[in-house]
Amino acid sequence: MSPEARASEGRPREFSPRDMRVLRRAKEILSGEDVTYERARRDLSAEGLLSYVVDGDGGGVQEVRDQAAEQAAWIEFIRGIVQEEIATLRDLSANLVRRIDGLERSLDRPNASPTPSGGPISTTSAAAVDSEAERRRNWPRFR
Numbered sequence: 001m002s003p004e005a006r007a008s009e010g011r012p013r014e015f016s017p018r019d020m021r022v023l024r025r026a027k028e029i030l031s032g033e034d035v036t037y038e039r040a041r042r043d044l045s046a047e048g049l050l051s052y053v054v055d056g057d058g059g060g061v062q063e064v065r066d067q068a069a070e071q072a073a074w075i076e077f078i079r080g081i082v083q084e085e086i087a088t089l090r091d092l093s094a095n096l097v098r099r100i101d102g103l104e105r106s107l108d109r110p111n112a113s114p115t116p117s118g119g120p121i122s123t124t125s126a127a128a129v130d131s132e133a134e135r136r137r138n139w140p141r142f143r
Contacts, residue, residue, distance in 0.1 A: 025047065026044060
């Protein structure tokens with residue numbers, strides 16, 4: 001965490017966007033089963049998210065940056081966001097394809113009409129319509 005995120009002498013903590021990213025990732029890691037704080041620290045460190053080190057004398061905080069690890073962490077963070085959005089778009093696309101297929105099927109059937117909600121299409125088959133028309137043609141004619 002950044003030096004500003006450390007509480008001291010009644011001063012409130014101030015989390016930077018980077019601090020918030022570290023906290024979110026720590027929460028994700030710790031949500032797994034049987035994950036210890038030490039393992040979470042190792043994972044965060046491996047991802048380049050723990051770049052602040054407390055000095056040995058206990059008084060100061062020194063920032064240590066591993067730019068390659070930090071860049072890799074940013075790329076992974078952004079990749080996760082993009083994957084979530086792509087999944088949402090795929091779901092929407094699949095729903096639209098189903099609705100278009102239903103509408104196209106309803107246009108192919110003379111007595112079928114789509115429901116306003118995009119729900120199921122009429123189950124009257126073309127064979128049933130043809131059978132009914134044939135039956136009516138064979139009715140006796142009255143004079």
